[in-house]
Amino acid sequence: MQSTMLSRERKWYAVYTKPRWEKKSDNILLQKGIESWCPVQKVERQWSDRKKIIEVPLFRSYVFVRINEMERIAVLDTDGIINFIHYLGKPAIIRDEEIEIIKQYLLMPGTTIQVTGIQALKEKTRVKIKGGVFMDNEGEVLRTGKKKVYVQLDTLGQVLVVEFPIEYLLPI
Structure with a gap:
């Protein structure tokens, strides 16, 4: 009975994506109804004829998902997703506080x-x-x-x- 409750509890995980697939994979996960977050920040880039502000992923080849155990297969069965980030042989659980700190910091003006x-x-x-x-x-x-x-x-x-x-x- 208790293991069924645990499998439904949603936790944050980091998943590894193909290079430059962070935003694409995030959108596909969201379309599937999976809570996903690809943290981005605005940076100025110089082209030969102009400067432009663009949004780039904060973590290269990482996307965060908030899922329960039953949704892990659906995440892995998503275009661009390679695997979960593992820690000590198991998918690494990211504490809610760590996600919130990153979100709050990205909202502060002028931060990088x-x-x-x-x-x-x-x-x-x-x-x-x-x-x-x-x-x-x-x-x-x-x-x-x-x-x-x-x-x-x-x-x-x-x-x-x-x-x-x-x-x-x-x-x-």
């Missing part, structure tokens, strides 16, 4: 996020963030610059490069 693979960063420092959308959250800062702080989201295996004043950090 760059994403890089976790393996590209070496240093690790535990900090508590004392300002902005990430306030009162703890994280692992993997590297800092004058204005950039690299905060690890463990379940994604990704790092958000968030630009905010370094004085927002409190080592713990």
Whole structure:
């Protein structure tokens, strides 16, 4: 009885897409009635004759889905979807709070996020963030610059490069 209830509970997962299929796969999933989210941010791109603001996916080859266990096959049976992102041999569950933090941050005017693979960063420092959308959250800062702080989201295996004043950090 309890396993039936668990299979109907919706959780966020990250799925891996074909290159440059993030927005297409997101649209197809939504058309199937599957809750999907492809976070995008506006960036300015230079063409030979003009500059243009376009929306680009925040995470290359990733789309997030909020599904129950019974919907996993329907997700995998979607054009552009390759597989679920796995952590310790199981599809990685993304905490609702992590999704909400990314959504809130993307809504703030003038913010930018760059994403890089976790393996590209070496240093690790535990900090508590004392300002902005990430306030009162703890994280692992993997590297800092004058204005950039690299905060690890463990379940994604990704790092958000968030630009905010370094004085927002409190080592713990």
